[in-house]
Amino acid sequence: QTVVTQESSFSVSPGGTVTLTCGLSSGSVSSSHHPSWYRQTPGQAPRTLIYSTYTRSSGVPDRFSGSILGNKAALTITGAQADDECDYYCLLYVDSDTNWVFGGGTKLTVL
Amino acid sequence: QLQLQESGPGLVKPSETLSLICTVSSGSISSGRYHWGWIRQPPGKGLEWIGNVYYSGGTYYSPSLKSRVTISVDMPNNQFSLRLTSVTAADTAVYYCARQAGSGLDSWGQGTLVTVSS
Numbered sequence: 001q002t003v004v005t006q007e008s009s010f011s012v013s014p015g016g017t018v019t020l021t022c023g024l025s026s027g028s029v030s031s032s033h034h035p036s037w038y039r040q041t042p043g044q045a046p047r048t049l050i051y052s053t054y055t056r057s058s059g060v061p062d063r064f065s066g067s068i069l070g071n072k073a074a075l076t077i078t079g080a081q082a083d084d085e086c087d088y089y090c091l092l093y094v095d096s097d098t099n100w101v102f103g104g105g106t107k108l109t110v111l
Numbered sequence: 112q113l114q115l116q117e118s119g120p121g122l123v124k125p126s127e128t129l130s131l132i133c134t135v136s137s138g139s140i141s142s143g144r145y146h147w148g149w150i151r152q153p154p155g156k157g158l159e160w161i162g163n164v165y166y167s168g169g170t171y172y173s174p175s176l177k178s179r180v181t182i183s184v185d186m187p188n189n190q191f192s193l194r195l196t197s198v199t200a201a202d203t204a205v206y207y208c209a210r211q212a213g214s215g216l217d218s219w220g221q222g223t224l225v226t227v228s229s
Contacts, residue, residue: 036215051215102158
């Protein structure tokens with residue numbers, strides 16, 4: 001069974017830059033896996049940040065950017081702010097049998 | 112702006128069937144550009160993709176839930192639904208409906224908590 005991997009936690013200083021990654025337990029991530037990224041604060045529904053690897057969702061500031069780094073999808077946050085402290089999830093299309101799978105999520109701390 | 116709203120019982124007994132409806136407003140479910148999907152999140156845990164449906168009725172499911180899940184579309188009412196059979200406590204979660212393009216989920220409902228308990 002294919003697992004989508006994310007860092008369980010990460011920390012960044014206010015104003016700093018952080019890159020979160022999204023990988024596959026077997027194989028490399030490419031744009032054909034249609035990586036997308038979501039953020040979620042406690043008690044709220046997730047909010048879409050990035051889809052189709054690079055494309056920012058409507059209203060998402062350009063501090064957030066998506067890419068492929070090596071064999072993983074990546075979400076880079078520049079100029080980190082206190083309210084960026086929340087959970088971040090990636091979603092990948094794995095294959096026609098498995099369909100779509102979320103990563104386990106990364107808890108980002110800004111301090 | 113597209114809105115999605117989940118509705119259904121908040122409490123389901125073990126071994127029974129969980130049924131939820133997602134009502135779509137300010138957008139048509141018959142748009143051929145999108146699938147309409149369900150995602151869940153157990154308390155304190157991560158997101159799990161359950162499956163989705165195309166307006167024509169074609170469905171895609173997570174292999175781990177496929178034997179118990181049915182997602183269907185009701186075009187006249189601009190709704191789609193989730194049925195999950197033989198539920199256990201492990202199915203207790205917040206259930207979200209969402210619109211899914213080919214490249215990700217772009218609109219979400221607010222979510223509804225379903226608790227499985229006798």
